[in-house]
Amino acid sequence: MIIVMNPKSNQMQIDDVINVLKNSGLGVHISQGTERTIIGIIGDKSVLRDIPLELMPGVEKLVPIVESFKLAGKTFRPEPSIVNVNGVKIGGKELAIMAGPCAVESYDQIMEAARAVKRSGAQFLRGGAFKPRTSPYAFQGLEEEGLKLLKAARDETGLQIITEVTSEKAVELSIPYVDMFQIGARNVQNFQLLREVGKSMKPVLLKRGSATTIDEWLNAAEYIMSEGNYDVVLCERGIRTFETATRNTLDLSAVPVVKNMSHLPVIVDPSHAAGKAKFVIPLSRAAIAAGADGLIVEVHPNPMMALSDAAQQLSPKDFDSLCSDISKLAPILEREFCYYG
The missing domain is CATH 3.30.70.1140 (Phospho-2-dehydro-3-deoxyheptonate aldolase; domain 1)
Known part of the structure; x- marks a missing residue:
């Protein structure tokens, strides 16, 4: 009520x-x-x-509120929310662009990536320090060393840092280094982890699971918000269907549907949806046209040498081309984006 x-x-x-x-x-x-x-x-x-x-x-x-997601729903807050991350706003007129490699691999790699995405207009540097992988033998991330490298990149470029946390220990370890937590698709219903990031009071990017309904996704946001942390951004990153041409099927209908149900900002991850770099740019354009408040895109200085998800990562040149496209789309949609190219 x-x-x-x-x-x-x-x-x-x-x-x-x-x-x-x-x-x-x-x-x-x-x-x-x-x-x-x-x-x-x-x-x-x-x-x-x-x-x-x-x-x-x-x-x-x-x-009375009928929906189980009381805080995330529009009944509680009819006006769209704007999440402020150290002065960078997600959900307002300006489009928020998060970009960087799937995983932090080395100082040179993360610094080169940070400088490149900054030049093109990104406001956030994404990079995985903790990497939950399907295979236990795959690269699992540099953990605290990776966090230190992300902080070094922020100190030089001024970009806000977003990284995925996979456990309560990772949350505690990451707090001094990052500006925004990411909850990955695998942990969207890890309710204890959701409560922990809620208690941290840091902004949270909550990805949709590959088999998660929109109601379940919004209820996951409710777990974070029930701890008093209302700085939640939702991220559509593709769902599992029978189609095999792409890694997942990007559900662009989720953007307007969620905006009709919730006041929370919504961004799109075209990289994990496509699984192939050649589809990332057209899916990104479509996401902005559908009303997304921004994008989170994987960008690597040398995608062929990436230690994880090499096939879906854009080169800095391709990312710059994407940002150029966004700068042309934004005014048509009454949005703003500062492209430096």
């Missing part, structure tokens, strides 16, 4: 409602909109049976 406050309600009236809820043992989540305040109620609402909340000063109405 949510409580919609009257646009003319004052802070004292809002505080009075909050105190009644807290004194009843309920959790409270506040959404401050441009016109009115919405108070979300978390817990067993039956304790309010004899409390006439709708008659309290400043209360406009009570609205």
